[in-house]
Amino acid sequence: MTQPTNQNPMTNSDRSSPKQKPWSDIDLSRWREYDHVLTDSLWLFPHRASGDGHQLDYHGNYIPQIATQLLLRYSKKDEIVLDMFLGSGTTAIEAARLERRCIGVELKPDLVEYVRSKIQPDLLDRRIHILQGNSADPQTAARVSAVCREMGAEQAHLLILHPPYADIIKFSDLPEDLSNAPDAGTFLDGFEQVARLGYDLLAPGRFAALIIGDKYEKGELVPLGFWCMERMNRAGFRTKAIIVKNIEGNEKGKGKSANLWRYRALAGGYYIFKHEYVIVFFKPAR
Numbered sequence: 015m016t017q018p019t020n021q022n023p024m025t026n027s028d029r030s031s032p033k034q035k036p037w038s039d040i041d042l043s044r045w046r047e048y049d050h051v052l053t054d055s056l057w058l059f060p061h062r063a064s065g066d067g068h069q070l071d072y073h074g075n076y077i078p079q080i081a082t083q084l085l086l087r088y089s090k091k092d093e094i095v096l097d098m099f100l101g102s103g104t105t106a107i108e109a110a111r112l113e114r115r116c117i118g119v120e121l122k123p124d125l126v127e128y129v130r131s132k133i134q135p136d137l138l139d140r141r142i143h144i145l146q147g148n149s150a151d152p153q154t155a156a157r158v159s160a161v162c163r164e165m166g167a168e169q170a171h172l173l174i175l176h177p178p179y180a181d182i183i184k185f186s187d188l189p190e191d192l193s194n195a196p197d198a199g200t201f202l203d204g205f206e207q208v209a210r211l212g213y214d215l216l217a218p219g220r221f222a223a224l225i226i227g228d229k230y231e232k233g234e235l236v237p238l239g240f241w242c243m244e245r246m247n248r249a250g251f252r253t254k255a256i257i258v259k260n261i262e263g264n265e266k267g268k269g270k271s272a273n274l275w276r277y278r279a280l281a282g283g284y285y286i287f288k289h290e291y292v293i294v295f296f297k298p299a300r
């Protein structure tokens with residue numbers, strides 16, 4: 015009987031020619047050279063990457079490494095990454111660095127102007143498009159679609175959604191801002207509307223990522239991550255992976271306030287959030 019071995023699963027023919035998926039530039043015939051691309055479902059980043067235009071200039075922005083991992087894994091050079099909650103532009107800056115194109119939508123007009131000022135002028139409105147709008151509005155989706163066509167594509171190649179975690183951070187006073195939803199049900203309905211529009215804007219056979227955390231309310235855990243995942247599924251996305259990512263650099267985790275949170279956790283029977291989710295989906299091919 016043949017015994018299983020630990021030999022390299024690549025054949026000689028694998029080595030000789032590049033082997034790629036239609037949604038990534040990773041050459042599978044050289045898979046050992048991609049140590050920097052994560053494949054484990056636990057992401058532990060000791061610190062936030064800085065430089066290359068990235069700054070910790072917006073309360074609620076995600077660390078650039080999230081965009082790096084998603085772009086490398088699920089998009090090819092020159093393809094279009096659509097971010098419907100662009101915030102301070104982390105995805106757009108990383109897309110520019112990794113030679114992807116990007117369409118970002120953000121609700122707050124002043125923030126849109128600020129992000130535009132951070133993008134290299136020769137890329138702005140050419141390879142990187144920043145739109146002000148409500149991502150739950152079909153008219154915004156129609157504008158995104160028009161920009162996609164101007165860029166020579168029918169649909170985007172990767173979708174990134176990093177919505178407010180309900181009301182944990184209030185981003186503005188605007189009524190369309192999902193962080194102003196009066197309750198979790200209204201937040202989820204608004205999020206699902208964005209997910210449905212995002213689904214139509216994404217090319218079939220391509221990937222979407224949702225970055226989200228949970229919250230506590232009245233002493234009870236509100237599992238926003240799983241509820242939003244379910245809304246993505248209702249919109250048509252199939253779930254590919256649930257990644258747990260550490261939260262670092264949270265000021266609440268330091269000094270005296272850390273002790274206070276720890277006391278509250280011990281007294282209340284709960285746990286202090288040290289993680290959020292990066293949930294990966296795919297849109298079935300036609």
Ligand SMILES: C[S@@+](CC[C@H](N)C(=O)[O-])C[C@H]1O[C@@H](n2cnc3c(N)ncnc32)[C@H](O)[C@@H]1O
Nearest residue numbers: 075076099101102104121148149176185191192
């Ligand atoms: C969690 S932040 C995204 C941060 C972003 N990933 C970054 O790194 O800067 C969520 C963003 O969604 C925006 N937002 C909230 N409701 C929106 C809506 N209906 N349409 C578009 N953007 C919205 C907020 O203004 C906020 O900037």
